[in-house]
Amino acid sequence: LRSGVERLGDMIAAASIIVPFTGAGISTECGIPDFRSPGGLWTRNRPIPFDEFVSSPEARDEAWRRRFAMEPTFAAAKPGRGHRALASLYRAGKIPAIVTQNIDNLHQVSGFSADHVVELHGNTTYARCIGCGQAYDLAWVRKRFDESGAPDCTACDEPVKTATISFGQAMPDEAMRRATELAQHCDLFLAIGSSLVVWPAAGFPMLAKNCGAKLVIINNEPTEQDEFADLVIRHDIGETLGPFVGN
Numbered sequence: 001l002r003s004g005v006e007r008l009g010d011m012i013a014a015a016s017i018i019v020p021f022t023g024a025g026i027s028t029e030c031g032i033p034d035f036r037s038p039g040g041l042w043t044r045n046r047p048i049p050f051d052e053f054v055s056s057p058e059a060r061d062e063a064w065r066r067r068f069a070m071e072p073t074f075a076a077a078k079p080g081r082g083h084r085a086l087a088s089l090y091r092a093g094k095i096p097a098i099v100t101q102n103i104d105n106l107h108q109v110s111g112f113s114a115d116h117v118v119e120l121h122g123n124t125t126y127a128r129c130i131g132c133g134q135a136y137d138l139a140w141v142r143k144r145f146d147e148s149g150a151p152d153c154t155a156c157d158e159p160v161k162t163a164t165i166s167f168g169q170a171m172p173d174e175a176m177r178r179a180t181e182l183a184q185h186c187d188l189f190l191a192i193g194s195s196l197v198v199w200p201a202a203g204f205p206m207l208a209k210n211c212g213a214k215l216v217i218i219n220n221e222p223t224e225q226d227e228f229a230d231l232v233i234r235h236d237i238g239e240t241l242g243p244f245v246g247n
C-alpha cells in the first residue's frame with residue numbers, strides 16, 4: 001500500500017487538473033452500503049426499473065417505502081476520509097469539478113460547491129416530479145405518503161420520485177455533457193470505489209485515458225478496466241486517501 005500511496009502522491013503533485021470519478025465504495029465507510037458487495041443493496045432488493053415506477057402505483061409505494069427505510073442511514077452519514085481528501089484537493093485548486101455516480105450528497109457536504117458536483121445518477125436527498133421536474137423535499141413526500149401513498153405533483157399530477165436516475169430512465173444530458181468535457185480535459189483521472197459496470201458512466205475512465213490523462217483506479221475488488229490504468233490501488237479507500245486529507 002505504501003508504495004501505491006506514494007505513487008499516487010507523486011501523480012497528484014504532478015497533475016494540474018484532476019478529475020475524480022466516484023462510486024458507492026467511497027461511501028461505505030460512512031455506513032451507506034454499496035450495490036454489489038456482499039451485504040450490498042442488490043443482494044437484498046431487486047431494483048425497480050423506471051417504467052415499472054411510472055406504470056405501477058404499487059411499485060411507487062414500494063420505492064418510497066424503501067427510500068424511507070434508508071432515511072436514518074442517509075441522514076446519519078457524514079463524509080468519510082475519501083470525501084475529505086478530495087475536498088482538500090478541490091480547495092487547493094487541483095480539482096475543477098467531481099463526477100459522481102453517488103446519490104448521497106456527501107461530496108457537497110464535504111465542501112464541494114453544488115455547481116462542482118456532476119451527478120450522473122441524480123440525488124436521493126430530495127424528490128422531483130417526473131413530468132415537470134418540480135422539486136419537493138422529502139418531508140413533504142413523507143407526509144403525503146403517510147396520508148395517501150406515493151404522491152403526485154401538485155402542479156401537473158405526474159408521479160413524484162426521488163431525484164435519482166433509475167434503470168431505464170434517461171441519463172441527465174447536462175451532467176453527461178459536463179462529465180464528458182471534464183474527462184477530456186484533465187491530466188489525472190481518479191476512478192474511486194466503482195465496480196465500473198454501470199454504463200454509460202463506466203465509459204468515462206477510458207475516455208479520459210484516451211484523451212491523454214493518467215488513469216488511477218482505487219477499488220478493493222478488481223475491475224474490468226484495471227489493465228488500462230496507470231496505477232491500480234486494490235485497497236480500502238479511506239486508508240488510501242486518508243493521507244491526502246488536508247485543511
Ligand code: NAD
Pocket residue numbers: 022023024025026027028029032033034035036037040041101102103104105121193194195196197198218219220221235236237238
Ligand atoms: P458498486 O456497488 O457497483 O461498486 C462499488 C465498488 O466499491 C465495489 O467494487 C466494491 O468492492 C468497492 N468498495 C466498497 N467499499 C470499498 C472501500 N471501503 N474501499 C475500496 N473499495 C470499496 O457501485 P457503483 O460502481 O457506484 O455503481 C452502482 C450504482 O449504485 C451507482 O450508479 C450509484 O448510483 C448507486 N449507489 C449509490 C450509493 C451512494 O450514493 N452512496 C450507494 C449504493 C448504490
